Amino acid sequence: MRPYELLIGLRYTRAKRRNHFISFISLISMLGIALGVAALIIVLSVMNGFQKEIRARILGITPHLQVSSDTGRMLDWQAVLDTVAHQPEVSAAAPYVDGQGMLSMNASVQGVMVRGISPEAENRLTGLDGKMKLGSLSALRPGEFGIVLGSDLARALGAQLGEKVLLITPQGQITPTGMLPRLKQFRVVGIFEIGMSPYDNALALINLTDAQKLYRMGNAVSGISARLHDLDRAPQVAVALGRLLPRDLYATDWTRQNANYFRAVQMEKRMMFIILSLIVAVAAFNIVSTLVMAVTDKQADIAILRTLGASPRSIMKIFMVQGVVIGLIGMLLGVVGGVIIAVNIGSIVPFIEHLFGVQFLSKDVYYINELPSDLHHTDVITVAGFSFLISLLATLYPSWRAAQTQPAEALRYE
Secondary structure, three states: OOHHHHHHHHHHHHOOOOOHHHHHHHHHHHHHHHHHHHHHHHHHHHHHHHHHHHHHHHOOOOOOEEEEEOOOOEOOHHHHHHHHHOOOOEEEEEEEEEEEEEEEEOOEEEEEEEEEEOHHHHHHHHOHHHHEEEEOHHHOOOOOOEEEEEHHHHHHHOOOOOOEEEEEEEEEEEEOOEEEEEEEEEEEEEEEOOOOHHHHOOEEEEEHHHHHHHOOOOOOEOEEEEEEOOHHHHHHHHHHHHOOOOOOEEEEEHHHHOHHHHHHHHHHHHHHHHHHHHHHHHHHHHHHHHHHHHHHHOHHHHHHHHHOOOOHHHHHHHHHHHHHHHHHHHHHHHHHHHHHHHHOHHHHHHHHHHHHOOOOOOOOOOOOOOOOOOOOHHHHHHHHHHHHHHHHHHOHHHHHHHHOOOHHHHHOOO
């Protein structure tokens, strides 16, 4: 693009128009693009924040990687634990026993997932000690039959620290009167809160040795849990570890265990991008309207430029400059506004809630009671590039029409 085409295009953009409606449409186009870009950046950042927050809460109790057996019993687990712990990507590993049962206290009965753990190893694995509301994870000592409950589970049972609850397991025992369920009394030594209903409402932790006795596992365990230095490399580590394990053992990572959830989040994020992109598309149609009217307004100028030797391509570039400037300014305003709001949304939303006396995210309904935001520079670049491309495409047809102007026809009535 030669300098005179750029200079004339910028001059047309700044010049006062005889038809003020064209300037109004230009302003609306600019603001429309800014609004669309800002909305896209804010929504994508909030969805990233939700995904990051939920993932952090899920992984607050779920290990990054698990090694299990087809039979549900792992006999030579010490050797497997050693193999897993010596992987370069693994930062901590621990055995566990999984089981189901029912907890009973007074007239309350709740179905639970029971997990037998080694307290010190589990704390290195999930940092669960930092999520204890009452008591301590280290109070799960072998042979004492202590139990740690989720906060919602303890509330449903009416259990307090130091009280006893009855655990009923599905593994029955044969008596002269028939098959009876196995019962064992446990003392509540701790209450934790993850912030996720599936765990706070249905998970109970006991000592690994007590779980082996309760579920008649002998010296076996259900599997090995592992924590990685980089959780995003969990699928690759699981594949590599699978080659080192015996055939009856397999490794699964957190992305496979929660695959449906994270797949749904990604799909929702793509759909929101497509839906909100329509705002930018509508603003781009306004650019088309602006340039069509500008071409009509500048018929005489186009004819004079053509008689002075300007080629149709030069005329096309002059009017493309106008559309690109409108799109560029709108995009920059949207990026700046979107980034500022996305970064400060944690302060903006509470201010709006306080101002109008409303609460957008209630603790009783949602997992999260704050609106999180995680701004990714790749999202900002993608949105900015998309909006600029749409703006550029919107200039092509009106600029082409301007290039087709015949000087004689345009100057006939001047």
